[in-house]
Amino acid sequence: MSDSRNAPEAPRPTAPAPAPGASARRTRAKGEPRFPDGPRPDPAGSHFERRIRSFQPRRSRVTAGQADALQRLWPKWGLDIDGQRVIDLAELFGNDNPVVLEIGFGMGEATVRMAAADPDTNILAVDVHTPGQGNLLNLADHRGLSNVRVGNGDAIILLREMLAPDSLDGVRVYFPDPWPKKRHHKRRLIQPEFLTLAASRMRPGAVLHCATDWEPYAEHMLDVLTAHPDFENTQPGGGFAPRPAFRPLTRFESQGLDKGHVVNDLLFRRVPHRVHP
Numbered sequence: 001m002s003d004s005r006n007a008p009e010a011p012r013p014t015a016p017a018p019a020p021g022a023s024a025r026r027t028r029a030k031g032e033p034r035f036p037d038g039p040r041p042d043p044a045g046s047h048f049e050r051r052i053r054s055f056q057p058r059r060s061r062v063t064a065g066q067a068d069a070l071q072r073l074w075p076k077w078g079l080d081i082d083g084q085r086v087i088d089l090a091e092l093f094g095n096d097n098p099v100v101l102e103i104g105f106g107m108g109e110a111t112v113r114m115a116a117a118d119p120d121t122n123i124l125a126v127d128v129h130t131p132g133q134g135n136l137l138n139l140a141d142h143r144g145l146s147n148v149r150v151g152n153g154d155a156i157i158l159l160r161e162m163l164a165p166d167s168l169d170g171v172r173v174y175f176p177d178p179w180p181k182k183r184h185h186k187r188r189l190i191q192p193e194f195l196t197l198a199a200s201r202m203r204p205g206a207v208l209h210c211a212t213d214w215e216p217y218a219e220h221m222l223d224v225l226t227a228h229p230d231f232e233n234t235q236p237g238g239g240f241a242p243r244p245a246f247r248p249l250t251r252f253e254s255q256g257l258d259k260g261h262v263v264n265d266l267l268f269r270r271v272p273h274r275v276h277p
């Protein structure tokens, strides 16, 4: 058997220099983070593995501009949802202004428009989609907004593990994944258990605003929200709400409208805490 311990080390293979004009991109080593200063992949990790996910895994390309924003702005405005601590929202935003949670902001265009229109309200915008996180950071930076923070990870873990009771002044869920197949209905975000959790983090009077272009999901939302004891419909006669002027057209909404879908808004208020005798 030959002993290689004292043998001179063979030179490590080096990547050939890119041909002139070719991309200098290289493959990352196993375990090497995609954005060293940016959002962590799956920040909550296996600790919360057994949950049902309301999002679909998407591997879309991150543009150079989005990558730059993730590297540059994540340390300042990003929050990895690791489920490890309760966050101080006043510290996160640097002020005591009301905080609205937006779940599933997509590419963030509607988020920045709402943040710009209402600078005294802080928006904690959460999604798992890396290109969208970069896009939102970029848009907020270009507009000079200081009232947006970007959460990376599952909103359920954020609500359950990282937000204090009564800490939110509103929750927005615009065009959540509709999960149209019956066997996938359990993955829909708007379910009685989610409503109980969200209500526990909302101050009495805070409004949960949902919108969807998938009519069976809209009917389901209306049913579970109407039946839930922690919420009351802001529409005195019940039913769907007229689209409020403050909600901009979102990317998924416009795709739905192009397909002829009908959009429904639902605005439900968190009721005062019940006093137990």
Ligand SMILES: C[S@@+](CC[C@H](N)C(=O)[O-])C[C@H]1O[C@@H](n2cnc3c(N)ncnc32)[C@H](O)[C@@H]1O
Pocket (backbone or CB within 6 Å): 054, 055, 056, 103, 104, 105, 106, 107, 126, 127, 128, 129, 132, 153, 154, 155, 156, 174, 175, 176, 177, 178, 189, 250, 251, 252, 253
């Ligand atoms: C259909 S898209 C809608 C995006 C955007 N609101 C719009 O209207 O254009 C739904 C988004 O919600 C995100 N999402 C779904 N469940 C989530 C969860 N539990 N936590 C964070 N993001 C979630 C998905 O990653 C996706 O980007």
